[in-house]
Amino acid sequence: MEKFRILAINPGSTSTKISIFHGEEEVFTENIVHDYEELKKFRNVIEQEGYRYEAILSVLAARGYSLDEIDVVVARGGILRPVKAGTYRINDLMLEDLRNAVAGEHASNVAAFIARRIGAEKGIPVYIVDPVSVDEMEDVARISGLDGIERKSLSHALNIRRVIYKVSEKLGKDPGELNFIVAHLGGGISIGAIRKGQMVDVESANCEGPFSPERAGGLPILEVVDFCFSGKYTKDELKKKLIQEGGVYSYLGTKDMREVEERARSGDKKAALILEAMVYQIAKCIGQMATVLKGNVDYIILTGGIAKSDYISECIAGRVKFIAPVERVPGEEEMKALAEAACRVMAGREKVLDYGGGE
Ligand SMILES: Nc1ncnc2c1ncn2[C@@H]1O[C@H](COP(=O)(O)OP(=O)(O)OP(=O)(O)O)[C@@H](O)[C@H]1O
Ligand SMILES: CCCC(=O)O
Incomplete structure (x- = not known):
């Protein structure tokens, strides 16, 4: 079985975790801690794209990696409109929704932007997986108790x-x-x-x-x-x-x-x-x-x-x-979850979904 080289990206409020996987095997994971004073200069998390991107490149270089060696980028999905669980292509509508924070602000909202930038530069596929807004709730669970306010499915x-x-x-x-x-x-x-x-x-x-x-x-x-x-x-x-x-x-x-x-x-x-x-x-x-x-x-x-x-x-x-x-x-196994999804998709074992602004 072909072992793809995977870059996984998972931004948090003050750090960006990245991993390189070779197939399902982890080569390394690094939590890049950002300077909080630098982050505070940005009006919102989306504006941090370039800053976090440069930080990722520096860490990869320090580890002896270049983006030319990567076959696929997979990122944590942010707060999108409600979607079913799965792996999604990063499309324009998704980026627009994240930019406008249509469903809320979250550090992971910037991940798709960084992945897309790398994908465009290197001509490789980029995905997000099981975003924060995965929604499989039953209708009865959506009722909040006040007409006009609906309970939302937001989770890890x-x-x-x-x-x-x-x-x-x-x-x-x-x-x-x-x-x-x-x-x-x-x-x-x-x-x-x-x-x-x-x-x-x-x-x-x-x-x-x-x-x-x-x-x-x-x-x-x-x-x-x-x-x-x-x-x-x-x-x-x-x-x-x-x-x-x-x-x-x-x-x-x-x-x-x-x-x-x-x-x-x-x-x-x-x-x-x-x-x-x-x-x-x-x-x-x-x-x-x-x-x-x-x-x-x-x-x-x-x-x-x-x-x-x-x-x-x-x-x-x-x-x-x-x-x-x-x-x-x-602890959490988000990096492993991202890499496994990339493996399934690259091997054709999982169908990639298209984000269409809601189910
Ligand atoms: N050994 C430990 N004992 C008790 N608490 C711990 C231990 N290790 C980490 N924590 C606590 O876990 C919390 C952070 O958890 P985690 O690293 O999963 O969160 P995060 O990635 O920052 O946020 P989230 O899980 O919400 O995405 C902190 O409150 C931290 O102090
Ligand atoms: C919104 C659910 C995930 C989180 O608390 O970060």
């Missing part, structure tokens, strides 16, 4: 889908026959109910659900209204407060859960309470998702950076293991 879909396949493989089972609740526990948190391969409902701390290290999650709505009209904040400041400076950060001034755990262990009562509250809200949301699946849950999976913590994972498992066995996939 790339990693969630990858860990489902990984756990199913480990168990020697077909993911299409199992029901999962997956909690991606990172800087942001997404908790999804997956029925036989379809993510029928999901909550993300971007808009609702448990608070995360940096996001507020669901809040008492009338108090949010007062907050918005307090005159203290502009719209952008409010969004920043809820998405980048909310959650654990708003209480404790850190987004690092290792530090929070350490502080709690050393007797900091406030840190202990906030940590317990985050665990409580995560477990509560997992419980909600169990009702979505009518109790037919085969496995609960904890994944993301926070799932590296034995203590936090055990606290969550202690509250939810009565629902189903808890499996852990610490």
Whole structure:
């Protein structure tokens, strides 16, 4: 089987992760940490295309790689209009939607621009995979409780889908026959109910659900209204407060859960309470998702950076293991998920989808 050389690109708010894969074999991964002061000079994430592109070229050069050796570029998909899961060609409509942030701002919105630039320069195929806006929700899950506001499917879909396949493989089972609740526990948190391969409902701390290290999650709505009209904040400041400076950060001034755990262990009562509250809200949301699946849950999976913590994972498992066995996939496997999708597509094992502005 031909082994294609793959460049995978995954931008985060302050860094860009890149990997070179040779077929499904990882050659290297590097997390390029950007100078925050430099990033702040750009009005939005799309304007960072050139800056991040140059940073990628420098790292590749330092590693002895040139873009001439790459056969395919695959990037994390941003917040597009709702789409089904899969691998997409990067087309003009997609770039326009990302530029206009039609469905919201997210660091990964810039990925398609960088990939497309490299593709155009080198004449190689470029794709995005399982974007944040993968939407397989059932209609009943879309109703919010107020006409005019619809619940949205926004999640760490790339990693969630990858860990489902990984756990199913480990168990020697077909993911299409199992029901999962997956909690991606990172800087942001997404908790999804997956029925036989379809993510029928999901909550993300971007808009609702448990608070995360940096996001507020669901809040008492009338108090949010007062907050918005307090005159203290502009719209952008409010969004920043809820998405980048909310959650654990708003209480404790850190987004690092290792530090929070350490502080709690050393007797900091406030840190202990906030940590317990985050665990409580995560477990509560997992419980909600169990009702979505009518109790037919085969496995609960904890994944993301926070799932590296034995203590936090055990606290969550202690509250939810009565629902189903808890499996852990610490960290995230987004780069591997991107590379595997590129392999499937290049080998003709997966059909590439066209982004058409919604299903
Ligand atoms: N060993 C650990 N124990 C506890 N928390 C950890 C550990 N390692 C990382 N974390 C926490 O995980 C969080 C970051 O997770 P991760 O690296 O998955 O997030 P990210 O990539 O920045 O964001 P996202 O997952 O939302 O895309 C941080 O709060 C970090 O402190
Ligand atoms: C919007 C879901 C993904 C994230 O929180 O970053």
